[in-house]
Amino acid sequence: MGNIVSIAGVGDIDLNKIAKLLPGHNTWSVLRLNMQGRYIKAILDSFETFEKYEMNTPLRLAHFVGQGLVETGWLQHAEENLRYSEQGLIATFSVYRNNPALARQHARQPQKIAETAYGHQTALGRRLGNTEPGDGWKFRGRGFIQLTGRDNYTRYGEVAGIDLASDPDQIVRDLKKSVEVACAFWKANGLNRWADENDAPKVSRGVNRGNPLATAAAHAEDLRIHWTNIVLGVTQSPEKVAPEPAPAAASLKPLAVGSRGEAVLKLQQDLETLGYATGGADGIFGQGTRRALVAFQNEAGVAVTGMLDDATRDAFAAEFAARERGSVEIDRSDPRTFGPTIF
Structure with a gap:
């Protein structure tokens, strides 16, 4: 068994430290009402819910939040992104x-x-x-741990005492309900057992594949384990978490017309993968690459600079995080399996 010391209140888990470690971001603000801030506020306001569903130890909370970080693209998405090229x-x-x-x-x-x-x-x-x-x-994918399909919305809504089948969007509007439904799924599927054993692979497979004993790895299992360990560091040993991690992209120079090299080639390949034609991935930032990048910036809602700057790098990271969560085909023969993974 893992550490079973009960978490008495919000003061025992510093979610701000977790937020500062999320990709592409070094702070959060509830006042801005961005998705990360809304999610973190919902988690902070859900400690009575955690007690109700026995999500009340550092290990259990760490595994729950770690899984949710990956399920939501690091707290950036309340529902499945289906705007595919x-x-x-x-x-x-x-x-x-x-x-x-x-x-x-x-x-x-x-x-x-x-x-x-x-x-x-x-x-x-x-x-x-x-x-x-x-x-x-x-009944597309929604939630802190994403549900897909009428059966899953009905079953876990009933466990949580929420009529999800008639109004699935309520777990997008009210993220506290999203957290509660995720807790209901967690308890109904016995995931605390594996969290108590600190068995992140089994927890990951229970969440992503609907079966903790599945032989195949969960989608993004390495990320699920990694973020669970990060959250566990906060819930058990917060002093070990660096308060201000150095942002990886802060020192990167913008790429613009005339730039050359591997970074430009990677940019072109990323644009092509997302459906923006560059005219050829050759490692040379020309007008074709600029037009493709401008199209991406327009759709991503960032400043249209025609350059690969920090804001655009963050937008790429968010888009690929969402795609990564939906890119692996898994066995859905078990009707408990849910989430954004699609065929």
Whole structure:
């Protein structure tokens, strides 16, 4: 068994220290009402909920929060990002790999993508309990630990005492409810047992694959273990966590027209992966690369500079974090399996 000393209150877990370690960010602010701030406030306001679901030890909280960090793209997403480009659809969903023309028709149309991937007429949708037209979109991935499918929304909503089936969006509007539903899933699936043993791989597989004893690794299992250990350092030994980690991207020079080298090649490859044509990945920052980067900046909602600057690097990190959470095909034969991983 792990450390079973009860966490008496908010003062025993410094989530600000965790937030300062998140990729691309070194602070958070509830006043700004950004997604990270909203999530952290919801967690801080949920200690009665943690006690209710026996999420009341450093080990249990560390594993729960560590999993949630990866599930939400480091607290940046309350629901599944389905704004895929044509190339992103082909890379992520087998249905689109088998029909590239359909990928071209559905690109950047989240509702059509959800219905094609999760709809009641698909095998996956039926396994997830989707029975009505529109269920694929209505029951897309949402939550601190993401639910997908009518059956999962119904089951874990009932455990939490929340009518999710009639109003799934309430766990996007109210992140405290999102945390509570995640606790309900956690307890219903017996994940405290594995958290008490500090067995992050089994916890990861229980969350991502619906089965802690699955032989195949969870999607992003290494990240899940890594962030669980970071949170555990805060809940058990907060003095060991550096208060101000050096931001990795702060010292990087912007890339602009005329830049050359491996960094430019990586930028071009990333743009192509996200569906922005550069005219060729050759390691030379020309006008084609600039046009592709401007298109990405426009869609990402960052300042349109035509350069790879710090804000744009953060936007790339956020986009790839969301894609990474949905890029691996897993066995969903167990109807408990949920989340943003798609076929």
